[in-house]
Amino acid sequence: MIELGKHMKQMKxxxxxxxxxxxxxxxxxTALAVAGTASASVTFDPATGTGFVxxxxxxxxxxxxxxxxxxxxxxxxxxxxxxxxxxAVCTWITGEGTKGEKTHDISVxxxxxxxxxxxxxxxxxxxxxxxxLTGFAGTxxxxxxxxVGNSCxxxxxxxxxxxxxxxxxxxxxxxxxxxxxxxxxxxxxP
Numbered sequence: 001m002i003e004l005g006k007h008m009k010q011m012k013x014x015x016x017x018x019x020x021x022x023x024x025x026x027x028x029x030t031a032l033a034v035a036g037t038a039s040a041s042v043t044f045d046p047a048t049g050t051g052f053v054x055x056x057x058x059x060x061x062x063x064x065x066x067x068x069x070x071x072x073x074x075x076x077x078x079x080x081x082x083x084x085x086x087x088a089v090c091t092w093i094t095g096e097g098t099k100g101e102k103t104h105d106i107s108v109x110x111x112x113x114x115x116x117x118x119x120x121x122x123x124x125x126x127x128x129x130x131x132x133l134t135g136f137a138g139t140x141x142x143x144x145x146x147x148v149g150n151s152c153x154x155x156x157x158x159x160x161x162x163x164x165x166x167x168x169x170x171x172x173x174x175x176x177x178x179x180x181x182x183x184x185x186x187x188x189x190p
Contacts, residue, residue: 041130042189044177049080049114049136053179053188055128061179061186073128075181078114080136082175083107086145090152092163100163104152105171108145113137114177 041054058076059069086106094100115134121127145168146152152163177189 042177044080044133044189046080046082046175046177049112049133051133051177051189052119052130053078053116053133053177054130056130057188058131058179061188062181062184070128072181073118073131076116076131077180078116078131078133079178079180079185080112080114080175081110081178082112082173083109084145084170085172087167087169087171088146088152088165089167090163091166092152101166104146106143106146108141108143110139110141112139 041052042057044051044053055066055069058073059065062068062072064072084107086108088104088106089101090104091099091101113136115137116131117134119129119132121129146165148165148168150165152165153160175190176187178185178187180186
């Protein structure tokens with residue numbers, strides 16, 4: 001009977017060690033998952049061009065290790081590209097005196113460079129944490145957004161501006177933030 005009690009105590013001890021070992025392994029996996037998620041950090045405000053791109057996002061984009069990022073960070077830039085699509089109705093009076101109307105889908109692409117500064121670890125001031133985005137540097141727009149009341153081409157030959165924009169509405173908008181290095185551009189947001 002004493003032998004059986006001793007055997008039960010050993011099994012309980014081993015069971016506790018296994019449970020503790022599994023709990024520690026689970027905690028390690030959870031810590032890795034959280035650390036992996038924490039390194040993927042891009043915040044961006046498309047209205048102001050401000051935000052933050054974590055070093056992990058840039059490393060992943062270009063396939064760099066930590067040292068390659070440290071060596072290349074000064075050459076990393078960012079760009080914002082957006083295309084807004086508008087549905088615009090041009091209305092005119094035909095040669096017969098009747099009302100004519102045509103809906104146009106008009107795309108207006110914009111390209112903006114985004115200013116950034118390298119963000120360093122506050123403790124060492126040597127290790128790069130990422131890039132702080134400080135606003136738009138310049139924007140190039142192709143095309144113009146129609147304005148209700150302004151003239152538009154109303155006839156079929158496309159020459160006479162005898163029509164008027166009577167309705168303009170934004171249908172869709174597609175935008176991305178990219179990191180750029182050595183002529184290569186990789187989307188990091190959204």
